[in-house]
Amino acid sequence: MAFEATKREWGELYAFFRLLADGYVYAGTPEGKRNESLRIPVAMVQREEHDGTRRYIVEKDTIHIVGENMDKRIPREDFDTVAALVLDSVRQSREDEVTSADGVEEFLDEIALFDLEAKTDDRTDFSVAFYSTEAPLTGFCVRSRLGMMIPLLDGGRSANFKFEQTGVKFAVPTVNKINAEGEEDDVISRMLMIERLGGNLKYNDVADKIFRSNLSMIDLHMGRLLAEMTRLMWLDGITKVSELTEEVKKLNPLKIKDELINKHGFYEYKVKELLLALAAGMRPAKLYNGTDSAIAGFLLVTGDGQVICYQRAFRQTFADFLFYNTRLEKGSTEKDKYGYLERENGVYYFKLNLKIGLLKR
Numbered sequence: 001m002a003f004e005a006t007k008r009e010w011g012e013l014y015a016f017f018r019l020l021a022d023g024y025v026y027a028g029t030p031e032g033k034r035n036e037s038l039r040i041p042v043a044m045v046q047r048e049e050h051d052g053t054r055r056y057i058v059e060k061d062t063i064h065i066v067g068e069n070m071d072k073r074i075p076r077e078d079f080d081t082v083a084a085l086v087l088d089s090v091r092q093s094r095e096d097e098v099t100s101a102d103g104v105e106e107f108l109d110e111i112a113l114f115d116l117e118a119k120t121d122d123r124t125d126f127s128v129a130f131y132s133t134e135a136p137l138t139g140f141c142v143r144s145r146l147g148m149m150i151p152l153l154d155g156g157r158s159a160n161f162k163f164e165q166t167g168v169k170f171a172v173p174t175v176n177k178i179n180a181e182g183e184e185d186d187v188i189s190r191m192l193m194i195e196r197l198g199g200n201l202k203y204n205d206v207a208d209k210i211f212r213s214n215l216s217m218i219d220l221h222m223g224r225l226l227a228e229m230t231r232l233m234w235l236d237g238i239t240k241v242s243e244l245t246e247e248v249k250k251l252n253p254l255k256i257k258d259e260l261i262n263k264h265g266f267y268e269y270k271v272k273e274l275l276l277a278l279a280a281g282m283r284p285a286k287l288y289n290g291t292d293s294a295i296a297g298f299l300l301v302t303g304d305g306q307v308i309c310y311q312r313a314f315r316q317t318f319a320d321f322l323f324y325n326t327r328l329e330k331g332s333t334e335k336d337k338y339g340y341l342e343r344e345n346g347v348y349y350f351k352l353n354l355k356i357g358l359l360k361r
Contacts, residue, residue, distance in 0.1 A: 003105060004097045007090050007147020009116040012125050014086045015142045015299045018307045019045055019128065021080035023058045028300060028308035030320035032359075040309065044133045047126040048118045057133055065111060074111060082107045087305045090146045122294035123281055138311055139294040143358055144301035152275065152326060153356040155284030157337040158208040161227035163201035165194060165341060165348040175348065179340045185332065187339035187352070188234050194341070194350070201350050203227045203253075211284035218273050221254050225270065228253040230328060230352045239327040241356065245271050268323065275322035276315070278356065303361060329355040 005013075019025055024041050026034035045056045054067035062073040085101040093099075108114070118125050124139035143149055153159060170178070174197065182189030194201060206212035206223040215222035228251065229244040238244050249267050260266045281293040297311030297318065310318045331353050333339040338351035 002100045002102075004099050005116050006096050007093070007098055008144060008150070010086055010090050010098055011144025011146050011301050012118075012142040013116050014083055014090070014146070014305070015144070015301050015307050016045065016047065016126060017079045017083035017086065018301075018305075019299075020056055020058060020063050021076055021083050022307075023076070025128075025299070025307055025309045027314060028310045028317065028321055030317055030324055032300065032302070032308075032321060032325050034306055034308045040130050042128055043131055043135065044129040045126055046129070046137060048120050049112070050114050050119075051112070055133075070112060072111070078107065087146075091305070096148060124294050125299075127294075138296045138313075140297050140299045140309075140311075141295055142299045142301065145303045145358075145360055146301055146305075149358050149360070151329065151355055151357040152278045152322070153284070153354060154331070155208075155211065155354065156331075156335065157353075158211050158284035159354040160207040160336065160338050160351040161223065161230060161354065162204040162207050162349045162351055163227070163231075164204040165199050165350055166202050167200040168198040170197070170199065170341075170348065175341050175343075184334060185330065185339070187330075187333060190339060190341075191234060191350070201231070204349060207351060208284060210287060214282060214284065214288040215274075217288055217290055218277060219270050222270065222274065224253055225267070226274070226354055227352065230354050233328045233330075234352065239329070240324075240359070241271060241275070241322075241326040241328065242324050244328065245323075272319040272323050275326060275356075276319050279318070279322060280312070325359045326356055327359055329357045331355045 019042050024039050027038035027040060029035050042058055044058060047054055049067065052068040054065060054070065057064040057066065061076055063076055063079060065072045065074065082104055085104055089098050089101045122139065125142045127137035127139045129135045129137055178190055178193050181193050191201065203224050206215060212223055225248065228248055232244055232247055233239055238247060245267050249261055252261065256266060277288065279298065281295045282288045297309060300308050300310065302308065310321055312318065336353045338353040341348045341350055
């Protein structure tokens, strides 16, 4: 009997099975490839199942599954076979909903795995003990390039920046005309129209006070820096975070000294610190105090089905990977409430939204 699940759900399950079948995982490089010289043994994977916490212990030829109502050994080659079936189904499907291959549901029944996505409170997908079952657990999120990826930052309206409209004082009919310009998500048309009519958009603030405080933990001027990157994405069509950072260096919105920019790599450093914080679970509308969360890394499933590992233990590589493999994305103007002139205390503001995702390739 077959059933359907999204590519993202299959991606998490595939990474889980692949780790158990192989009994190791390769560390990743900044380019998103595997580091052939750093293969890390996997001793155990711990996952939250419908009946509580379950441990999957990697033995020579079997996986020893231990849980509340379970103590069972399954051949490792069975995990290998099912991982291959899942990968084949996902790669062949043009739709996001993928039907399970023959034999997959029977295997899931055999190991009593009923939730394709683990139900955790700490936002990890599962935890891994490397080298030994006694080793401290490392919490991971799975990010799969086989399907739609969850954005690194999808803060909705909490992740908006406010730009004050200056230069010319627009009459209400002019404001209405600007707001009616283009399609709903055609933000750039409205920005250019404001400019054409003699107006300017000057950075004012982070719209949400919790997000403003969270960004201030990284740098007191982080809001201005990210707002400038977001503006550049719309005006110049540049989306890659590394390329936007390069442009921001030239513009130097924080008006800092050349030595700090070029010798110390100020802008790159600040952007990487933000990306690491986001990877570890920082969210716009939830108070962030810099404390390490349960999420200590990513398991990245590549387009050809390799699983590679990025973790806090290899901090610089993780930061570089995020820096070169993320982009700014355009969220829905209706859902995220941005892209129009809005009046507030007699002043018109134009909001832009920050959304950061991982590159698909």
